[in-house]
Amino acid sequence: MLNGEMKLARPLRWGMVGGGQTSQVGYKHRIGALRDNGAFELVCGAFDVDAERCTEFGTRIGVQAERCYGDFHRMLAEEAKRPDGVEVVSVATPNFTHYEITKACLEAGLHVICEKPLFFTVAECEEIEQLAASKNLIVGVTYGYSGHQMLMQMKAMIEQGKIGDVRMVDLQYTHGFNAADGDHLSEAQAWRVNPKTSGSTFVLGDLATHTFYMAHRILPNLHIEKLMCDRQSLVPAHAPLEDNAHVLFHYNNGAVGRLWTSSVDAGNMDAQRIRIVGSKASLQWSAAYPDDLHYQVQGEPNQHLHRGMPYLDEQALEYERMGALHTEGLGDSWANVYLSIALAIDAANRGAKDELEAVQYPDVKAGKEGVRWLENCVRSSESGSAWVAYQ
Structure with a gap:
């Protein structure tokens, strides 16, 4: 159980690129990084491309004015001159900038925590993976939902054979907040439906990569052999990128899966759901009720497992904070993700290879696999929604 004790000898000096006043995700990064005492200390940022707005916002969240930069290149150059310069940078900017910023940070000797989808292509991911490895640097990916503890309970129960052989994987991440979009999209929405700034997908990359990663973390030994997207x-204004998609999978163990993702599921507020069906029982989790896990054994009464209870597996209790009956939420999940990345960075800095290998966190390999999945989905879709071998 976490109780606020420091896990690192000192906080990592942390900066941000993006995540300014109008950012939809910047505050989630700061909640995640700063929730646990002694993991990160926010020392600098290029929060906004407008230098005046950057400084105004940065000082309001406690960053010294001289360490607020209107350009990330200048931030890297100036911080490199300081004995107390930044050590870790989070990239919270539109998709098309991720590769350039991440590469520049790694070349400057800095660890990186990047938004998803990581980059546009698997080739870019592989290049960055090799660069990070050559410099002994960590690249983490903010799959922010993956820190929910009951997902680790699902993983443990499947590993223990509680549901038998996995037969079906049913995934969903949908909402309706773009259902009423007209021709005039907000700035935050416009870049997400522009292939030049978003990449080759909208909701598949913006939403479904979260659920895809979570399913892979729960079921690390299941691998897709072919899919159809x-x-x-x-909504015409979202074209040419998708605002709704269905993906079917065939896995290497004979199991089948499906994923529905949409931003035009009007009225839906239970956005993300995961159901794993086995030969003996099923497990079901929802982001709307993240503290709960439903365990349904064929022929027996359904069981409702609660976060924080001592009957849970140690994997689910490792990042427990509040205790049972006291609800946790997305901020806690982000904090778990950030803390795990901090532990990975600390282990890498100390050359503690065994400790690093023991940390479970969304790393560059996970980000690469998310991009690989998107490439396969696009290939299937552009082939007339045909079944394609997973490459």
Whole structure:
């Protein structure tokens, strides 16, 4: 159980690129990084491309004015001159900038925590993976939902054979907040439906990569052998990128899966759900009720497992903070992700290879696999929604 004790000898000196006043995700990064005492200390940032707005916002969240930069290149150059310069940088900017910023940070000798989807292509991911390895640097990916503890309970129960052989994987990440979009999109929405700034997908990359990663973390030994993707732009202003998609999978153990993702699921507020069906029982989790896990054994009464209870596996209790009956939420999940990345960075800095290998966190390999999945989905969709071998 976490109780606020420091896990590192000192906080990592942390900076941000993006995540300014109008950012949809910047505050989630700061909640995640700063939740646990002694993991990170926010020392600098290029929060906004407008230098005046950057400084105004940065000082309001406690950063010294001289360490607020309107350009990330200047931030890297100036911080390198300081004995107390930044050590870790989070990239919270639109998709098309991730590769350039991440590469520049690694070349400057800095660890990186990057938004998803990591980059546009698997080739870019592989290049960055090799660069990070050559410099003994960590690249983490903010799959922010993956820190929910009951997901680790699902993983443990499947490993223990509690549901038998996995037969079906049912995934969903949908909401309706773009259902009423007209021709005039907000700035935050416009870049997400522009292939030049978003990449080759919208909701598959913006939403579904979260759920894809979580399923892979729960089921690390299940690998997709082939898939079929059917995607649509149901709101014309979102074209040519999809606002709705269905993906079917065939796994290497004979199991089958499906994923539905949408930003036009009007009225839905239970956005993300995961159901794993085995030969003996099923497990079901929802982001709307993240403290709960439903365990349904064929022929027996359903069981409702609660976060924080001593009957849970140690994997689910490792990042426990509040105790049972006291609800946790997305901020806690982000904090778990950031803390795990901090522990990985600390182990890498100390050359503690065994400790590093023991840390479970969304790393560059996970980000690469997310991009690989997107490439396969696009290939299927552009082939007339045909089944394609997973490459």
